[in-house]
Amino acid sequence: MYINETKIIVRYVETDKMGIVHHSNYYVYFEEARTQFIKKSGMSYSDMEQSGIMFPLVESSCKYIQGAKYEDELLIKTWIKELTPVKAEFNYSVIREKDQKEIAKGSTLHAFVDNDFKIVNLKKKHTEIFEKLQSLI
Structure with missing residues (x-):
C-alpha cells in the first residue's frame, strides 16, 4: 500500500480564539493531501476532470485527538483504504x-461521476485512470 506524506505548516488564519487550528481546516488539509496523493499516480485531479470524470x-x-497550533508542522499521511470501479x-x-503524535485522523469517500453527475464505472469507461489509482494501493 502506498502512503503519501504531505507537509503542512499551520497558518495563523487557521487558528481560532483559543489558538488551536479550527476543526474545519482539517478538511482543507485532507484535500491538499489527497491532491498530492493523486499526483503520485502520474495524473492530476484536473486531468481527471478534463477526461470527463469528477x-x-x-x-x-x-x-x-489533540489540537494543532500556529506554526506547527504537520505531516498528513494519505492512502486509499478502498478502491472500486465507482468509488x-x-x-x-x-x-x-x-513530537510525532497523531493529532487527528479521518476519511473521505468519493464517487466517480460524469459531467451530468451520473455514476461512472471507472474501470470500464476510463481504464487508464482506474489503473493509475489502483497502482497506489
Missing part, C-alpha cells in the same frame, strides 16, 4: 512533526 465528496469524517475511500493521519 470526484465529488460524498462522506467525510475526522476524529480530533474511492481515502484515509488520513495527521502527525505533529515535533
